Amino acid sequence: MSSQHDYDYQNAEAAFVLANTPLFLLRKLRSDPVVRAIAVDLSDDEIMSSLRAAVQQKPTDIREAVLPYLYLVALSIKGKIAPLREAAAIDVPYAEWFKYIGNYLLKSFIPTATVSVLMPKIILPQPSTPSSSTTVKNLKYSKGDSSNAL
Amino acid sequence: MRCDLFAVAESSSIDITTNRLSIFHVWDDLTTPILPVVLPSLAVVAMFTREQNEPDNVELQIDVSFTGKTLAQFPLAVSFQSMLKTRFVATIQGIVFSEQGTYELAIHRGDESALGVWRIQVRLTPPEPHMQLVETAASPPP
Numbered sequence: 001m002s003s004q005h006d007y008d009y010q011n012a013e014a015a016f017v018l019a020n021t022p023l024f025l026l027r028k029l030r031s032d033p034v035v036r037a038i039a040v041d042l043s044d045d046e047i048m049s050s051l052r053a054a055v056q057q058k059p060t061d062i063r064e065a066v067l068p069y070l071y072l073v074a075l076s077i078k079g080k081i082a083p084l085r086e087a088a089a090i091d092v093p094y095a096e097w098f099k100y101i102g103n104y105l106l107k108s109f110i111p112t113a114t115v116s117v118l119m120p121k122i123i124l125p126q127p128s129t130p131s132s133s134t135t136v137k138n139l140k141y142s143k144g145d146s147s148n149a150l
Numbered sequence: 151m152r153c154d155l156f157a158v159a160e161s162s163s164i165d166i167t168t169n170r171l172s173i174f175h176v177w178d179d180l181t182t183p184i185l186p187v188v189l190p191s192l193a194v195v196a197m198f199t200r201e202q203n204e205p206d207n208v209e210l211q212i213d214v215s216f217t218g219k220t221l222a223q224f225p226l227a228v229s230f231q232s233m234l235k236t237r238f239v240a241t242i243q244g245i246v247f248s249e250q251g252t253y254e255l256a257i258h259r260g261d262e263s264a265l266g267v268w269r270i271q272v273r274l275t276p277p278e279p280h281m282q283l284v285e286t287a288a289s290p291p292p
Contacts, residue, residue: 031167077166081231111231112164112171113238117224119245
């Protein structure tokens with residue numbers, strides 16, 4: 001597991017300084033590779049606990065000011081509504097755009113499931129004859145064999 | 151529940167910045183000089199909308215068929231996560247098309263009629279001509 005100190009927050013800090021609207025900040029954070037890395041490296045619980053820790057005190061520098069938004073956006077990238085809802089409900093007295101961005105993320109959230117299915121057996125229909133029936137063949141492809149593959 | 155989109159393509163992607171889905175190289179036609187042909191990867195993409203009073207988790211099934219015969223079936227669990235819209239991308243690996251004709255992929259909920267249907271037309275073209283190597287006599291040294 002990576003700790004928050006392993007990440008370079010320069011892009012996020014620059015986005016926070018430049019941002020004149022919450023959605024600008026959101027867009028910049030979503031495209032920040034560091035935010036994506038946090039979403040991949042840390043679990044929902046780890047991001048939530050980092051978020052709770054980040055909002056407890058009044059920020060003393062730009063990094064501390066941007067961290068609550070950064071964790072919120074990282075949670076939205078993870079693609080689960082429950083932790084995002086929990087994060088958006090946190091009382092954040094020192095981040096004035098936090099509630100707005102949280103509500104925006106909740107409203108625009110569309111769950112997406114991705115699954116990968118390997119054909120375990122392939123059923124080939126026989127050439128059409130009056131008494132044809134379906135045959136089941138177990139096809140094995142050797143590694144690197146791409147014959148007939150498109 | 152309504153199926154807003156059901157399509158089959160070579161690949162798909164979700165943009166992290168915008169959370170939008172892109173579908174690349176839609177398979178509606180497959181023209182090949184040789185059969186059977188194996189597609190290493192096929193992305194089956196669907197988008198659904200439900201009413202507020204409809205269930206949050208739905209069991210679905212994708213049927214692959216050829217001229218009315220079912221070739222394969224894949225069960226899928228789809229969750230709306232309390233939202234009204236959801237999407238899924240199922241990547242089917244190693245699908246084989248063995249005959250000319252129309253292959254159909256349909257998505258069902260239980261025994262209900264199909265929520266979405268996608269057809270892939272498979273056509274066979276004449277075999278590719280082989281390159282003929284012509285031997286020429288080596289010219290005599292000067």
